[in-house]
Amino acid sequence: MNPSADAAPILALRGLRKRFGAVVVADGIDLAVRAGEALGVLGPNGAGKTTLFGMVTGTVRPDAGTVMFEGRDVTALSPARRCRQGMARSFQVPQPFAGLTVFENLVAAASFGAGEGERATYDRCAAILERCGLMARANERAGGLRLLDRKRLELARALATRPKLLLLDEVAGGLTESECAVLVDLVREVRAGGVTVVWIEHVLHALAAVADRVVVLHGGRLIAEGRADEVVRVPAVAEVYMGIPVDA
Numbered sequence: 151m152n153p154s155a156d157a158a159p160i161l162a163l164r165g166l167r168k169r170f171g172a173v174v175v176a177d178g179i180d181l182a183v184r185a186g187e188a189l190g191v192l193g194p195n196g197a198g199k200t201t202l203f204g205m206v207t208g209t210v211r212p213d214a215g216t217v218m219f220e221g222r223d224v225t226a227l228s229p230a231r232r233c234r235q236g237m238a239r240s241f242q243v244p245q246p247f248a249g250l251t252v253f254e255n256l257v258a259a260a261s262f263g264a265g266e267g268e269r270a271t272y273d274r275c276a277a278i279l280e281r282c283g284l285m286a287r288a289n290e291r292a293g294g295l296r297l298l299d300r301k302r303l304e305l306a307r308a309l310a311t312r313p314k315l316l317l318l319d320e321v322a323g324g325l326t327e328s329e330c331a332v333l334v335d336l337v338r339e340v341r342a343g344g345v346t347v348v349w350i351e352h353v354l355h356a357l358a359a360v361a362d363r364v365v366v367l368h369g370g371r372l373i374a375e376g377r378a379d380e381v382v383r384v385p386a387v388a389e390v391y392m393g394i395p396v397d398a
């Protein structure tokens with residue numbers, strides 16, 4: 151699915167600024183994400199990618215700038231309010247309720263995140279578990295899952311909130327090649343179902359398999375934008391992201 155270039159942005163960031171002490175992690179970031187698009191975010195460790203997700207979803211307050219979601223200014227809204235409006239995220243380090251079962255984790259996400267009564271969510275949660283390959287783990291405690299299943303649960307919990315915009319933070323990190331392929335297929339399927347995806351990922355081939363467009367964050371700025379195969383050839387990206395000097 152290729153969203154048309156003139157589709158209205160579902161997410162628009164304007165002049166986002168954030169610093170932690172002397173470290174500037176956002177230096178006036180402007181970014182528009184079209185409805186239906188799959189956008190990849192690259193950048194070296196510490197570039198501020200996760201902080202950017204925090205500002206989008208409301209866990210990090212920007213020093214300046216605005217976050218527009220579906221044409222509305224949500225900059226002052228709580229993470230919970232933004233989630234109810236259709237924003238969901240996964241965390242780089244999976245953060246399930248470790249003592250609850252996989253199914254209970256989904257029900258919690260569906261009822262709090264989407265604002266639905268618990269029982270009313272059961273069928274939908276079961277369908278998401280099936281889709282994410284977790285049905286066999288439904289009654290296991292989330293804290294005991296292996297990495298691939300924890301990543302799947304992270305995605306499943308986000309899906310349970312009925313997102314229009316799904317923000318994925320390094321879901322492929324640490325997986326084997328075949329596990330990574332499973333995740334990529336799942337993200338592609340979610341996206342094909344109409345969910346807009348913004349994916350932070352160091353595993354470039356995973357990102358390239360899903361993203362229409364990739365932006366590269368460095369020093370609080372977006373330094374490159376284009377298809378995955380294009381941005382890695384931009385000299386500034388090669389230098390800051392892969393440590394290859396521009397004149398090499």
Ligand SMILES: Nc1ncnc2c1ncn2[C@@H]1O[C@H](COP(=O)(O)OP(=O)(O)OP(=O)(O)O)[C@@H](O)[C@H]1O
Nearest residue numbers: 170173175193194195196197198199200201202242
């Ligand atoms: N709450 C905080 N207080 C102080 N410094 C912070 C805070 N959160 C992040 N930082 C710093 O901001 C910088 C950007 O961190 P962030 O986690 O956003 O980077 P990232 O691009 O997601 O990195 P990685 O690829 O390693 O996950 C880092 O130097 C980090 O140490």
